[in-house]
Amino acid sequence: MTHLPGGVGLSELRVYDWPAPDGVCGGSPHMHLVCSEAYVVVEGSGSVQTLTWSGYAETPLEPGAVVSFSPGTIHRLVNGDGRLRIVVVMQNSGLPEAGDAVFTFPPHVLASGELYGRAAAGGDEEAVLRRRDLALAGFFALRDDPSGLAAFHEAAGRIVSGKLDEFEKRWSAGARAMAEATGEQLAALRRGELSHLREAAVGGTVPHDRLGMCGHLRAHQS
Structure with missing residues (x-):
């Protein structure tokens, strides 16, 4: 099995240019519970609207910009000029697809x-449009009255509670295994052992195209 560095997931994303009820084009707002995420903007312009315990914010996205956020950040991608294209780096490859996205x-x-x-x-x-617009209804309510965030967090925890064994299995086989391998390599170097260098290899991934939460995805998973 080929792993991307650190067990991350990597996706090329063309953000939806479909108008939403508020007249803004973009994707479905959602939150990850254990995965950090980063955007590298390749083309076009727009923004990412976020909602955390600290409040609501909107961060501009322009070519060359890098924006990252941690678990618990509700986020909505906005396609400002209809051409927004980004590379998404996702911690713990496979976990969002397994349910770590509410x-x-x-x-x-x-x-x-x-x-x-x-x-x-x-x-x-x-179906993706219906899902987005329903998620936006809840997002607008939370944005206008953040006192509902605690209840949303509790609901999100209940939704993923039955998936935690699968989360741990994927994490153990991916990011955790790669971190432990680094520890073993460091220990070997301290002993003057270099045998792991003889196991060097070149690999790749096969992308999978699909309609994602925020746009048209070409996903490369570990």
Whole structure:
């Protein structure tokens, strides 16, 4: 199995240029519970709207910009000029796809596993649009009244609670294993052992195209 450095996930993203109810083009607001994320802007312009315990913010995105955020950051990508294209670096490759991404749906949807599962399902463009607009309804409510953040965090924790074994399995096989390998290599170097250098290899990944949360994705996973 080929691993990207550090067990990260890497994706090329063309942010949706579909207008939302507020007239802004972009993707579905959501939050990761254990994964940090970074954007490297390649083309176009726009912004990322974020909501954390510290409040709401909007960070401009221009070519060459690098923006990163930690778990617990609700984020919404905005395609300002219709051409926004970024490279996404995601901690713990595979975890977001396994469920470490919770949409900001309204409370009644978050409270029901069945309703949440149906609303979160992707598919064709029509389904992705419905999902985005429902997530925006919850996002706007949280932005206007951040006192609901604690309840959203609790709901997100409940939603992922049944997936934690799978999260740990993927983390152990990816990022954790690679960090431990570095520790073993450092220990070997201290002993003057260089045998791991003979195991050097060149690898690659096969990209997978799909409709993502924020745009058209070409994902390279470890």
